[in-house]
């Protein structure tokens with residue numbers, strides 16, 4: 001067994017000690033045995049530095065999570081064409097679990113966004129190249145706004161702009177629209193600056209990000 005896998009096994013042993021052996025009858029998993037009722041869905045990036053449960057201290061059962069490259073939400077498209085992993089998770093979270101919140105969690109140094117900003121090039125036909133076209137509006141906004149800025153500055157802005165795209169796309173799903181209209185669902189776009197250890201939140205009205213004082 002590789003060292004990396006052995007380390008994960010040690011981690012699982014600690015997890016089991018915490019959740020399955022101490023005080024078994026009142027354990028978290030005893031309560032979750034009949035099903036999950038998370039109040040929040042989180043759409044995050046696959047990046048290993050941005051684990052939603054570690055960042056928020058969430059317990060099992062708290063967060064319904066989907067992670068993909070660059071934490072993108074695609075627009076609502078016909079279900080018969082292609083495979084829709086993120087849209088499926090979204091449908092289940094909103095229609096079946098009836099979550100009250102959806103957080104789209106972006107982050108600094110996102111590799112997917114860097115690929116987006118470098119342009120399709122040879123990778124246009126790759127899975128990532130195709131996937132990142134979801135955020136094309138973010139790339140265009142950056143190139144229009146700060147065409148002369150260095151790559152890091154452009155990427156940072158694109159990371160934030162792509163969150164706006166995802167929030168817009170969330171609202172193209174009929175079940176999301178209905179839940180918002182019924183005041184049963186709130187959307188959040190949060191940006192994690194992993195260099196500074198800070199969170200920023202998108203203010204819907206001004207379309208500006210403001211730093212959360214936590």
Ligand SMILES: [Zn+2]
Pocket residue numbers: 045046047069070071107109110111112113
């Ligand atoms: Zn990322």
